[in-house]
Amino acid sequence: MEINIGIIFGLLAMLGYGMSNAIAKVPARNLGTRNAIFFRGVFISLFLLTVFLLFSREAVLSITYVLIGFIISLIAYVGFSIFYQALKLGEVGVVSPIANSSVIITVLLSIVFFGEPITWIQFSLILLIITGIVLVSINFRNIRKSQLFKISSGVPFALITCLLWGLVFFLYKIPINILGPILTSFIIESGMMVFSGIDIKFSRTHFILPNRRNLIHVFFVALFGAAGTLFFSSGVYISSVSIVAPLAFANPLISTIYGKIVYKEGLGALQYLAILMILAGIVLMSYSGGSESFF
Secondary structure (H helix, E strand, O other): OOOOHHHHHHHHHHHHHHHHHHHOHHHHHHHOHHHHHHHHHHHHHHHHHHHHHHHOOOOOOOHHHHHHHHHHHHHHHHHHHHHHHHHHHOOHHHHHHHHHOHHHHHHHHHHHHOOOOOEHHHHHHHHHHHHHHHHHHOOHHHHHHOOOOOHHHOHHHHHHHHHHHHHHHHHOHHHHHHHOHHHHHHHHHHHHHHHHHHHHHHHOOOOOOOOHHHHHHHHHHHHHHHHHHHHHHHHHHHOOHHHHHHHHOOOHHHHHHHHHHHOOOOOOHHHHHHHHHHHHHHHHHHOOOOOOEOO
């Protein structure tokens, strides 16, 4: 059975985002969150601009959709900032699964507003992948200790992040349909760079230039991040957001495996189960389709 090309792009986006997030641990720790995001944005904008100049000679340029792209980048950056505030206040094992649940919002909005057809089998596999995404980073011990819904727990910030990220990846398809995936990726990522620079300026964050070691890490964070954004954009350009997004959002699978190999991070039985769920959902999704849609 032929595999949907959108699924292949979704898997490549998962790999790109997963590697980018995993490597980002070093520059985020050494440079600080805002500086790391800014320098990531500088490199990722250069990568995407190069791809655009090489492969998008006949791109359609619409001021309206360019502005929409910048609005999406603003929402995305606000989401990132709120997420890091959630991490600062709460436990990773509590706030990260909540934020990653944003794919549920993306899928539901895409089905309702874009009228994307989806079969019962695909819907069940999406739920399987989403469950794996949540379980791979959840820590029930931290949940029991945290006072949920208090500001100090970080959960309210994680819920806001979930809503914003879900909206961002749903909105991606609107400018992509007009501007194409490459130009849209460049606009959104360069917009995030601009907003992070403005944030550094007005928050009076100490601006730190990366040394050679950090620069190498930032380079690869940006390279994989550019690939993730580009493949996600290309996937939703030719396929359904509701199919591509769950695959791209399964990137914690890559980050977890990378952490196990490179950072020697331990994995519990629940995380191994989550990895199996994500892998099973991905494999079965690759060969699903054809039956009657329930929307």
